[in-house]
Structures are given as structure tokens and as C-alpha cells.
Amino acid sequence: MTSTSLEAPPDGGSMIRLTEILHRSVKLRQRRFEMLPLRGQGAPFTEPHARNPSDSLPPSELADLISSMSVIGLLEPVLAEEIVVDGKAPTIRLVTGERRLRAMRWGAVNRPDNPHFAALPAVVCPGPLSEEERHMWRFVENFAREPLRPGEQAAALLYQRCAILVGKLLKAGKPVPQEVYAIPDPAERFYALEKIRGTDSACAAPWSEVLDRLGLQLNERKAGELVRAFRALPRDLTEEMDEAAVRLNTRIKFAELRNGRAQAAEGIWAALKSSKRLHLLPTAVNVGLEEPELDPEEIITEAEERQDAANAGRRAKLTRVLSSPEAQEESEDGEDDAAPSAFGQEGPAEVSVAVGASQPAPAAEAGTAALSADDAPSRPAVETDTIRTALDGIRGLLLEVRAGKEIARYDRGSLRLALRELSTHLDDAPACETDHDATNEGSEAA
Numbered sequence: 502m503t504s505t506s507l508e509a510p511p512d513g514g515s516m517i518r519l520t521e522i523l524h525r526s527v528k529l530r531q532r533r534f535e536m537l538p539l540r541g542q543g544a545p546f547t548e549p550h551a552r553n554p555s556d557s558l559p560p561s562e563l564a565d566l567i568s569s570m571s572v573i574g575l576l577e578p579v580l581a582e583e584i585v586v587d588g589k590a591p592t593i594r595l596v597t598g599e600r601r602l603r604a605m606r607w608g609a610v611n612r613p614d615n616p617h618f619a620a621l622p623a624v625v626c627p628g629p630l631s632e633e634e635r636h637m638w639r640f641v642e643n644f645a646r647e648p649l650r651p652g653e654q655a656a657a658l659l660y661q662r663c664a665i666l667v668g669k670l671l672k673a674g675k676p677v678p679q680e681v682y683a684i685p686d687p688a689e690r691f692y693a694l695e696k697i698r699g700t701d702s703a704c705a706a707p708w709s710e711v712l713d714r715l716g717l718q719l720n721e722r723k724a725g726e727l728v729r730a731f732r733a734l735p736r737d738l739t740e741e742m743d744e745a746a747v748r749l750n751t752r753i754k755f756a757e758l759r760n761g762r763a764q765a766a767e768g769i770w771a772a773l774k775s776s777k778r779l780h781l782l783p784t785a786v787n788v789g790l791e792e793p794e795l796d797p798e799e800i801i802t803e804a805e806e807r808q809d810a811a812n813a814g815r816r817a818k819l820t821r822v823l824s825s826p827e828a829q830e831e832s833e834d835g836e837d838d839a840a841p842s843a844f845g846q847e848g849p850a851e852v853s854v855a856v857g858a859s860q861p862a863p864a865a866e867a868g869t870a871a872l873s874a875d876d877a878p879s880r881p882a883v884e885t886d887t888i889r890t891a892l893d894g895i896r897g898l899l900l901e902v903r904a905g906k907e908i909a910r911y912d913r914g915s916l917r918l919a920l921r922e923l924s925t926h927l928d929d930a931p932a933c934e935t936d937h938d939a940t941n942e943g944s945e946a947a
Contacts, residue, residue, distance in 0.1 A: 527679075527682070528582075528626050528627050528628070528630060528634060529626055529630075529634055529638060530682040530683065531626060531627055531667070531677075531682050532580075532624050532625065532626045532664055532667070533624070533625055533626075533664055533665075533667040533668035533671060534578065534622070534623070534624055534625075534661075534664045534665045534667075534668040535623055535624075535625050535668050536620040536621065536622060536623070537581070537593060537620060537621040537622075537623045537625075538620060538621075539605060539606055539609045539618075539619075539620065539621055540609070542590065543593060544593070545579070545581050545593040545594065545595045545602060545621065545623070546592065546593070546594060546595065547594070547595045547599055547602070562600075563600060563603060563604050563607070566600065566601070566604045567604045567607060567608055570604055570605065570608060570617055570618070571608060571612060571615055571617060571618070572617075573617070574617040574622075574713075575601055575605060575617070575621070575622050576713075577598075577601070578598075578622040578623050578624050579595060579596075579597060579598025579601050579602055579621065579622070579623045579624070580595075580596040580597045580598060580623070580624050580625075580626070580638055581593045581594060581595050581596055581623045581624070581625050581626075582594050582596055582625070582626050582627070582628030582629060582630050583625055583626070583627055583628055584628045584629060585627075585628075593623075593625065594628065594629075596626075596630060596635055596638060597635075597638060598623075601621075602621065605618055605621050624664060625668075650743040650746070651727055651730065651731075651742070651743065651747075651748075651749050651752065652731060652739035652740060652742065652743045653743060654719075654727050655727040655728050655730065655731030655739075656687060656731065658711055658712075658724055658727060658728055659687035659688055659690075659691055659728060659731070660687050661711050662691055662706045662708075662711045663687060663690050663691050663694060663706075665706040665710060665711060666691070666694045666695070666698065666704065666705075666706040667694065669698075669703070669704040669705075669706065670694065670697055670698060670704055673701065673703065673704050675697055675698070675701075675704070677694065677697060681693045681694060681697070688728070688731070688732045707721075708721040708724045708725065709721060711724070712724060723749075726749060726753060727749060729753065729756075730749060730752040730753050730756055733753075733756035733759070733760070734752065734755070734756055734759070738770070741774070745774075745779050747779070747782060748783070750783075751782055751783045751786060754783075754786045754787065754790065755770075755782070755786050757790065758786055758789045758790055761793075762789060762793065765789055765796070765797050765800065766786075766789070768796070768797030768798075769782070769785050769786070769789060769797050769800055769801065770782075772797060772798070772801055773785065773801065778801075780909075780910055781801065781804045781805060781808060784804040784807050784808050784811075785800050785801055785804035787804075788800045788803045788804050788807070812914065815914075815915070815918065816918060819915075819918040819919060819921075819922055820918065820921065820922060
């Protein structure tokens with residue numbers, strides 16, 4: 502193998518571009534999805550020497566894979582090529598996925614009652630494939646294991662749906678013309694394949710089957726929305742939104758705005774991208790849809806004002822300051838009017854603290870204070886599971902931050918506000934309790 506053109510991801514490594522690599526090969530364009538038998542005619546063999554994977558006990562490195570397959574099945578199909586020799590039945594040769602095939606064959610022999618080991622999910626191409634074509638497929642398959650972004654998920658969904666549809670059409674005796682295989686856009690190719698299918702429901706490729714084959718944790722509604730947004734937006738814009746981590750709901754609304762007001766949508770995107778304020782995009786899109794008379798600059802100004810107002814509202818909601826009616830109710834219940842609040846309010850409270858510090862309290866008052874501190878009934882304690890869950894979340898966040906990841910702008914604000922309010926409740930704890938908790942926390946951290 503001398504070609505090195507595919508050693509690095511093209512165009513920044515976008516999965517959309519990587520999947521388009523497959524269309525350089527006529528044979529890979531004709532791939533189809535099939536469930537292959539694990540034994541007998543039609544079962545795949547591997548190289549070298551056309552050997553079959555061992556049916557012996559699984560090596561230790563396959564134990565986790567077999568355990569996973571026994572519960573959820575094989576989520577990532579193997580790649581195989583169909584070798585046709587004159588006068589002989591076609592044979593299936595494995596291209597990628599020998600570990601998966603070995604695990605499936607062991608399961609078929611040792612766990613015959615498990616339906617997940619009944620047949621092998623495979624993507625089959627007409628062979629023989631050249632070394633360059635094999636390298637192309639392996640490269641795309643390995644890169645595809647990385648977490649996919651919305652645009653990349655949509656492309657993967659469409660490519661897989663086309664592969665399933667092609668397999669069913671060929672099995673039903675409906676040939677697929679070469680010009681259909683050559684269509685580079687997966688959405689356009691799918692509609693061309695649907696025309697060939699017509700009204701034959703047996704050849705359909707439902708979303709449920711596509712999602713099962715890809716192993717994506719999506720429901721059918723979400724899959725449809727991903728593809729709808731992918732089809733509605735230009736490919737370069739989809740990739741830019743992937744890089745900016747724009748959410749699916751915002752993409753759908755942006756596509757709606759672009760459909761009715763293309764110039765305004767393009768102006769909003771260009772302005773926010775150039776000024777590095779893409780966090781305003783969801784609000785700006787909503788403004789553009791609600792107020793069609795505004796131009797892009799006015800839309801962004803309105804979006805900034807709405808965002809500022811929303812942030813102020815969140816701060817006010819999360820920062821719970823004791824209101825004057827609540828203070829009056831506490832006074833009527835017999836509370837000391839001069840007692841300082843948890844938030845350190847100014848006024849008589851400060852005077853009371855100063856006097857208390859310079860003059861000893863009468864015996865009766867001292868007794869009352871001791872009673873309220875030691876014998877008064879305490880509030881119900883927070884459940885231990887709630888505390889553990891919160892601590893696990895904080896520790897997980899710290900691990901990601903220490904690994905170099907960044908907390909998003911509005912997430913930082915939300916964390917600050919929540920921690921500020923939580924700190925007031927921690928500061929309200931009695932001194933002896935606080936010291937005890939600090940000791941426990943230190944030992945746990947150690």
C-alpha cells in the first residue's frame with residue numbers, strides 16, 4: 502500500500518467529508534446491508550488462507566465484546582466483499598471486523614439460544630476490492646467511531662438508510678442503475694432509491710431499522726429532525742454549525758428563517774460568527790421569526806437586550822433574598838428584630854452584634870440561647886443519596902476541567918449563581934457542625 506492521501510482527515514476531519522471519500526470507488530458506492538449466516542453457504546471467511554475464525558474458547562480480549570453483544574447485539578456491521586467466480590456460487594470475504602466476527606461465531610456455538618448471535622450484520626460490496634478501497638473503508642470506519650455532531654449524525658443516518666434500501670431492492674429483484682449509485686448527496690440518492698421502491702412496503706428502510714444498525718441513542722422523531730435540518734441547510738453551513746456546537750432545535754428554526762428570509766438569516770449568521778457571539782444565535786433566530794420587519798443588525802440588538810433581561814431574571818430567581826413581608830412575619834412570631842439575616846443585611850442587625858460583643862447577656866437570655874442552639878428541633882436533613890449524586894457530578898466536572906475542557910459561558914454563570922446560593926446554606930451551619938463536616942470532607946478528599 503503506497504497511497505498516503507487518506508492518512509489524515511480531509512477538510513479538518515469532518516465526518517461528512519470522510520463519508521464522501523467512499524464515493525471515489527464504484528464498488529463501495531454499491532454497498533448494501535445484509536444479515537449473513539455464520540455457518541454454511543454464504544458465511545464469510547477471512548484471509549489469509551481463507552481460514553474461518555476459531556470456534557474455541559474466547560480469548561480474554563474478546564470477553565467484553567461478547568458480553569456486550571449478548572445483551573444489545575452487534576451495533577457496528579462488518580464490511581465484506583462478494584467474490585464471484587464463473588460457474589461457482591458467490592463467496593463472502595471479510596474486509597474489516599475480524600474481532601466482531603470471531604465474537605459472533607463463538608456466541609453462535611456457545612450460546613445458540615441467544616438471538617443476537619443468530620446472524621452477522623454486514624455491509625457487502627461487490628469484490629474484489631483493491632488495497633486502496635480497503636484502506637478507504639477502514640479509515641472512514643475508524644474515524645466514524647468518534648462522537649458525531651448533528652450534521653454528521655444526519656449524514657450517517659442517510660448513508661445507512663441508503664445502504665439498507667439498496668440491499669432490500671436488490672433482494673426483491675429491483676436493479677439499481679449506476680447513475681443512482683453515483684449521486685454524491687445522500688438525501689438526493691435516498692429519494693432516487695425511493696422512486697425505484699415505489700409503493701413496495703417490503704423494501705422500505707424505516708428509521709427504527711436504521712437506528713438499530715447504527716447503534717445511535719436516538720428516537721425516530723429526533724432522527725427525522727436531524728435529517729430535515731441537514732437537507733434544509735447548505736453542507737458548508739452545516740459543518741460550520743457543527744464546529745460551533747449549534748443545537749438541533751436552533752438549526753431547525755434557522756432553516757425555517759432561511760426559508761422565508763434567506764438574506765436576514767445569512768446576515769445574522771455572518772455577523773454573529775465574525776464577532777464571535779454565536780451564543781446569541783438561538784435568541785436572534787427567535788427574534789427574526791417573531792419580528793419580520795427588523796433587519797439583521799436590529800435583530801441582533803434586540804437579541805442582546807432579551808439575553809441580558811433573561812440573565813438578569815435568572816440571577817434574581819437563583820439569588821433568594823429575604824423579602825420585607827417575610828421579615829415582618831418572623832418578627833410577629835417572636836423572632837428578635839435585631840437578629841442579622843443570613844445575607845448580612847445592614848442596619849439594626851449590625852448594632853445588635855456590636856452590643857452583644859461588648860456586654861454580657863443576662864442569665865435568662867443565655868439559657869434561652871443555649872436551648873435554641875442545642876435543644877431546638879432541627880430541620881430535616883438532605884438525603885444522603887442527593888448529596889452523593891451532587892458530589893459525583895462536581896467531581897466529574899472537575900475531572901473534565903482538569904483535562905483541559907472549557908465550561909461554556911452561560912454554564913459558568915449558572916454554576917456561579919447556584920454555588921453562591923449554596924454557600925449561604927453552608928455558612929449557616931453551627932460552628933461545631935461546620936468543623937466536623939470540614940474534617941470529614943478533608944478525609945474523604947484524601
